[in-house]
Amino acid sequence: MSRTVLITGASSGIGRASVRVFQEAGFNVVATMRRPDAETEINQLANVLVTRLDVEDKASIEAAIMAGIDRFGGIDVLVNNAGYGLYGIFxxxxxxKLRHQFQVNLFGVMDTVRAILPHFRKRGSGTIINVSSGAGHFTLPMISAYCSSKFALEGFTEALSYELLAIGIDVKLIIPHGGVGETAFQQRAADDFANDGTPADYLPFLQKSVETFARLGTALTMTSTDVANVIHEASIDGTQRLRYFVGDMSNGWLKARTELNEEDYITHMREKFL
Structure with missing residues (x-):
């Protein structure tokens, strides 16, 4: 029998690419989004159920899980992909807005996990895949809210993995780093850019940081499908591996974080932005 995956945040970016990757691999897919009525493409794919799930609405989470079980007989994999980044001087x-950042990126994940665990425990198996970020391992200015939510997600997921491994449920982290092109993430972050009312003292720093991020944005080469392929592989590889890093490990922030000592790393990062 085909396995079934439930994916949150399937309307765009990594979530949408994951729907296609899993569907093409023969999975049944429960593609969830806040506004399913607006979907006109992936709902035409075979063995794909498009249904509403808003990670801030617990009733919609429970309803989406039940809809997937009713349609396909059960759920084998949960992919927590829904999330966004809040930009701005703290x-x-x-x-x-700070509370909303954590509500979507952390508490929404927790609520979705909590809702599906009884089903996984009853089946004696299941895989939970949380989509994190390199910003859960290194930090950057102007995304302090996003970084802190992803650091929290990393800690929650790692701790949870010990609890659930004991009862036969695998927990995994997908960690894109270096930026993903052609997603709605950057646009939503820009729309939410909280620079209204930023004290003038910050403006020189703000200008330099914006220029640095702009240069980074022109170098994005990783696609949503690249990340989706790793998510799919993590769901079928049969291992109990926790973290899957997606990106160029030969340079960038993650390389600096992992290879430099603390003093050199902080000096390196300050030189980029100060």
Missing amino acids: ESIPEE
Whole structure:
């Protein structure tokens, strides 16, 4: 029998690419999104159920899981992909936006995991794949909210993996680093850029940081499909591996974080932005 995967945030980017990769590999796919009525393409694919799931709405999470079970007889893999990045100088970001960052990137994942665990425990198996970020291992200015939410997601997922491995459920982290082109992530982050009311003291730093990020943006070569392929591989490789890094390990922030000592690393990062 075909295995079934439930994917959150399937309307664009990595989530959408994952729907296609899993479907082409023979999986049944529960493709979830906040506004399924607007979908006109992936809902035409064989063995794909498009349904509503908003990670901030617990009732919609439970309903999407039940819809997937009813349609395909069970769920084998959960891919927690939904998320976004909040840009801005910390002092200028309103508290409600900070809370929303954590609600989507961390608590929404927790709620989705909590909702599916009874089903996985009943079956005695299951795989949970959380999509993290290099920003859960290194930090960058102007995305302090995003970095902290991903650091928290990394800690939660690692700790959870010990608990669930004991009852036959695998937990994995997919960690894109270096930036993913052609996703809606950067656009949404730009739309949310919280620079309104930024104190003038920050403006020289803000300008230099924006220029640095702009240069990085022109060098993006990794695609959503590249990440989706790793997510699929993690779901079928039969290992208990926790972390899967996706990106060029030969340079960039992650290389600096892992290879430099603490003093040299901090000096390296400050030189990039100060």
